Amino acid sequence: MCGICGVVNLKGAPIDPDLPAQMISQIRHRGPDEVGVYVDSQVGFGHARLSIIDLSGGHQPMPDSQRSLWITFNGEIFNYVELTEELIRKGHQFATHCDTEVILHLYQEEGERCVERLNGQWAFAIWDTTQQKLFLSRDRLGVRPLFYTQTPDNLLFASEIKALLACPEVKREIDLHALDQIFTFWATLAPRTPFKNIWQLPPGHSMVVERGQVRVWPYWHLEYAPDSELGQGSEEKLADELLALMLDATRIRLRADVPVGAYLSGGLDSTFVTALAKKLVGHRLKTFSVSFDDPQFDEGAYQREAAAFLGTEHYDVHCVNDDIARVFPEVIWHAEQPILRTAPAPLFVLSKLVRDNGFKVVLTGEGSDETMGGYDIFKETKIRCFWQREPHSTKRPLLLRRLYPYMDGIQQQPSAYLESFFRIDEQSPGPFFSHLPRWQLTARAKLFFSAAVKSGLGAYNAMDELQGLLPERYNSWEAFLQAQFLETNYLLPGYILSSQGDRMAMAHAVEGRFPFLDYRVVEFASKLPIRMKMKVLQEKYLLKRCAEGLIPRSVQSRPKQPYRAPDALCFLEPAAREYVDELLSSDCIGRYGMFEPGPVAKLFEKVRSGRPISVRDNMALVGIISTQLVIHQFVNQVSWRSWNADQARVETVRH
Amino acid sequence: MQIRQELRQFVIDNFLFGREGDLKDDASFLENGIIDSTGVLELIAFLEERFGLELAETDLTPENLDSIDKVARLVESRLAAPKEVT
Numbered sequence: 061m062c063g064i065c066g067v068v069n070l071k072g073a074p075i076d077p078d079l080p081a082q083m084i085s086q087i088r089h090r091g092p093d094e095v096g097v098y099v100d101s102q103v104g105f106g107h108a109r110l111s112i113i114d115l116s117g118g119h120q121p122m123p124d125s126q127r128s129l130w131i132t133f134n135g136e137i138f139n140y141v142e143l144t145e146e147l148i149r150k151g152h153q154f155a156t157h158c159d160t161e162v163i164l165h166l167y168q169e170e171g172e173r174c175v176e177r178l179n180g181q182w183a184f185a186i187w188d189t190t191q192q193k194l195f196l197s198r199d200r201l202g203v204r205p206l207f208y209t210q211t212p213d214n215l216l217f218a219s220e221i222k223a224l225l226a227c228p229e230v231k232r233e234i235d236l237h238a239l240d241q242i243f244t245f246w247a248t249l250a251p252r253t254p255f256k257n258i259w260q261l262p263p264g265h266s267m268v269v270e271r272g273q274v275r276v277w278p279y280w281h282l283e284y285a286p287d288s289e290l291g292q293g294s295e296e297k298l299a300d301e302l303l304a305l306m307l308d309a310t311r312i313r314l315r316a317d318v319p320v321g322a323y324l325s326g327g328l329d330s331t332f333v334t335a336l337a338k339k340l341v342g343h344r345l346k347t348f349s350v351s352f353d354d355p356q357f358d359e360g361a362y363q364r365e366a367a368a369f370l371g372t373e374h375y376d377v378h379c380v381n382d383d384i385a386r387v388f389p390e391v392i393w394h395a396e397q398p399i400l401r402t403a404p405a406p407l408f409v410l411s412k413l414v415r416d417n418g419f420k421v422v423l424t425g426e427g428s429d430e431t432m433g434g435y436d437i438f439k440e441t442k443i444r445c446f447w448q449r450e451p452h453s454t455k456r457p458l459l460l461r462r463l464y465p466y467m468d469g470i471q472q473q474p475s476a477y478l479e480s481f482f483r484i485d486e487q488s489p490g491p492f493f494s495h496l497p498r499w500q501l502t503a504r505a506k507l508f509f510s511a512a513v514k515s516g517l518g519a520y521n522a523m524d525e526l527q528g529l530l531p532e533r534y535n536s537w538e539a540f541l542q543a544q545f546l547e548t549n550y551l552l553p554g555y556i557l558s559s560q561g562d563r564m565a566m567a568h569a570v571e572g573r574f575p576f577l578d579y580r581v582v583e584f585a586s587k588l589p590i591r592m593k594m595k596v597l598q599e600k601y602l603l604k605r606c607a608e609g610l611i612p613r614s615v616q617s618r619p620k621q622p623y624r625a626p627d628a629l630c631f632l633e634p635a636a637r638e639y640v641d642e643l644l645s646s647d648c649i650g651r652y653g654m655f656e657p658g659p660v661a662k663l664f665e666k667v668r669s670g671r672p673i674s675v676r677d678n679m680a681l682v683g684i685i686s687t688q689l690v691i692h693q694f695v696n697q698v699s700w701r702s703w704n705a706d707q708a709r710v711e712t713v714r715h
Numbered sequence: 716m717q718i719r720q721e722l723r724q725f726v727i728d729n730f731l732f733g734r735e736g737d738l739k740d741d742a743s744f745l746e747n748g749i750i751d752s753t754g755v756l757e758l759i760a761f762l763e764e765r766f767g768l769e770l771a772e773t774d775l776t777p778e779n780l781d782s783i784d785k786v787a788r789l790v791e792s793r794l795a796a797p798k799e800v801t
Contacts, residue, residue, distance in 0.1 A: 469756065473756065475772070475775075476775060476776040476777055477775065481751075481753075658732070659732035662728060662732040663732050671760075672760055673757070674751055674753040674756070674757060
C-alpha cells in the first residue's frame with residue numbers, strides 16, 4: 061500500500077525530471093517507509109512505499125529483468141502466490157517475493173488483459189519502454205484511487221489529487237457540476253472529481269496513453285442475474301458456498317509480512333470478518349473501534365461484546381464532538397472533496413489509533429451492505445414497491461415506520477409526512493425510483509448555492525448525467541437491484557471507499573482490506589435471488605444464516621445501524637471556532653463564491669440557537685464548511701495547519 | 716394578520732434562510748421544497764412553543780400544515796376555540 065504518481069510527455073519530448081519527486085512529496089503520508097523515483101526521457105514515476113510484503117525486496121518503481129517494463133503500484137494482489145506459481149511453471153523467473161513483480165510478469169504474458177486475472181485492490185502504471193506505451197489500471201470496485209489530468213504537453217497521474225496540483229501547470233478550479241453532484245449523491249460521478257479537468261479512472265477500468273492518444277475502457281462490470289442457476293440451490297447450500305468464499309477471501313487478505321488487525325464496529329459485517337480471520341490465524345487478533353458519547357451513534361456495547369466473544373485484544377478510541385471539530389480541516393485535506401457528513405472524521409481518528417499501535421493493515425466489513433443487501437435504502441425500495449402495487453392502500457404505507465429506526469428525524473414524523481416523503485409517482489417511477497426521495501432531500505441543500513453557481517449550472521441536472529452513464533441492462537433489473545447498482549457503482553467508490561475509506565486510512569499509512577469486496581464474493585452475490593438478500597424485511601438474510609454461531613447472538617439479531625457520526629453540532633465546539641468563524645464569514649463566503657452569505661449566516665445561526673434542525677440543514681452546514689475547506693486548502697493553498705496543528709486527542713482504552 | 720405575518724417570517728427565516736423569493740401564502744411547502752419532510756417537526760415545535768397549540772397526530776397533516784394560509788387557519792381556529800373542559 062502506497063502512493064503512486066507519474067508523468068508522461070504526450071509529444072515524446074523530455075519531461076521535467078524533478079516533477080515526479082515533487083509530486084510524490086505531496087503524498088508521503090501514504091508511504092512513509094521509502095520513496096522511489098524513476099525518470100526516463102519522456103516519462104517519470106514516483107512511489108511512496110508502505111512496506112507490507114517482501115519488506116527488504118519490493119522497492120519501487122520496479123523494472124522487469126530486461127528493464128523494458130517499469131511499474132509503480134499501489135495496492136495488493138492477493139492471489140499473487142497462485143499467480144507466481146503459475147508463471148514459474150511457464151518459465152518466468154522472479155527476483156523478489158513481491159506481488160508487484162507478479163503484475164510485470166503477467167503483463168508480459170497477457171498484456172493489457174492481465175488485470176482480469178488479478179484478485180486484489182490496485183492502482184498501477186506500467187511504462188512499456190519497447191512500445192513507448194503507458195498502461196494504467198484501477199481495481200474492479202474502486203478500492204484504490206487513481207486520478208489523472210492533462211496539460212498541453214503532459215499527462216499526469218497520482219493516487220491523490222494534491223500530487224497532481226504539485227505541477228504548476230495544473231489549474232486549481234472547482235467543477236460546479238461536481239459540486240452539484242456531491243450536493244445530490246454525496247459523491248461525484250466518475251470520471252469527475254471536484255476539480256475541473258482533473259479526472260479519476262473509474263473503478264474496473266484500464267487506460268492506455270500511446271503516441272499522444274488516450275484510451276480508457278472497462279475490463280469488468282457489475283452484472284446482476286438473480287434468476288441464475290445459483291439461486292436454484294437450497295438455502296443451506298448457498299450459505300455453505302458463501303461461507304467458503306468468504307473464508308477464502310479473508311484467507312488471501314491475511315497475506316502480509318506484517319501483522320494484520322481488524323476494525324470491529326460491533327455490526328454484523330466486521331464481526332463476521334473478524335470471526336473468519338480468527339479461525340484462520342490461530343493467534344489472538346488485535347481489533348480496533350471508535351465509540352461515541354451520543355447513544356444515537358455509539359456501538360460500544362456491541363463492540364465489547366464482539367471482542368469478548370472472539371477473544372480479541374481490543375482497542376477503542378472514544379471520539380467526542382470536539383475531536384471531530386479539531387480534525388475536520390485535516391480530514392478534508394485528505395478527502396479532497398466536499399462531504400455532507402462528518403462520518404469520515406472518526407475514521408481518521410481510528411486509523412491513527414491503529415497506526416499508534418504499530419499496525420499497517422486492517423480487515424474491515426466494508427462492501428457487505430451493498431452486495432448482501434444490508435442498507436435501509438433496499439428495505440425502503442422494497443416497501444415502496446409493495447405500496448406502489450396498491451397505491452390506495454392505507455395499510456401498506458404503515459410499513460414505512462419500519463425504516464430508519466435509528467433516525468429520530470424520520471421516526472418522529474407524522475404519518476402523513478412520512479408518506480409524503482416516500483411518495484410514489486404512480487405514472488412513471490423512472491430509473492431512480494429507489495433513490496429519488498433521498499437525492500431530492502439532499503439536493504435541497506442546494507438552496508444555499510450562490511447566484512453565480514446557479515447561473516453557471518444553468519439547466520444542468522446531476523441526475524440526467526447519471527442517467528447517461530447507466531448501462532443498457534440497468535432498465536431490465538428490478539428496483540431492488542437498481543438500488544444495489546447505484547450504491548455499489550457510485551456511492552461505494554465515490555464516498556465510502558474514498559472519503560471514508562482509503563483517504564482516512566492512508567492519512568495514517570494504514571491499509572484497509574475488504575473480504576466482502578473480493579470480486580468472487582461480489583459476483584456470487586450478484587447472482588443471488590433477491591430473497592436471499594432480503595427475506596420479507598430481514599436484511600442480509602443469507603449472510604446472517606452464514607454467520608450463525610460464528611458471531612455473538614446479540615450482534616446477529618441486533619437492528620441494523622449504519623455507521624454514523626454527529627454532524628452539524630460538532631461545529632459549535634471550541635475546536636472549530638477559529639476556522640468556522642473565518643470560513644463562514646460573509647467576506648469569505650462571498651470571495652469563494654459558491655454560496656450565498658446571508659442564508660449561510662442564518663443557517664449557522666439556526667444551528668447555534670439550539671432549535672431543532674432538519675436532515676437537510678445538517679447536510680447543508682457540513683457541505684458548506686467542507687466546500688469552503690476544499691477551496692481554502694486546494695484553490696487558495698492555505699494549510700489547515702494555520703488553524704490547529706494539534707493531532708486528535710486519542711484516548712486509548714485497552715480491554 | 717399578525718399571526719400570518721409571524722408565520723411567514725418564521726418560514727422565511729427558518730426554512731428559506733432569508734431567501735424569500737416570491738413566496739406566496741398559498742404555496743405548498745412540500746411541492747415547492749420549502750419544508751423538507753424532516754423540517755415539519757420544526758414547524759410543529761414552533762406552533763407548540765409560540766402559540767401554545769397542542770397538536771395531536773391526527774392534526775399533523777398537509778391539509779393543516781402545508782402552506783402559510785393553512786397553518787394560519789389552523790392557528791386562528793385553535794386560538795379562537797374555547798379550551799375543552801373535561
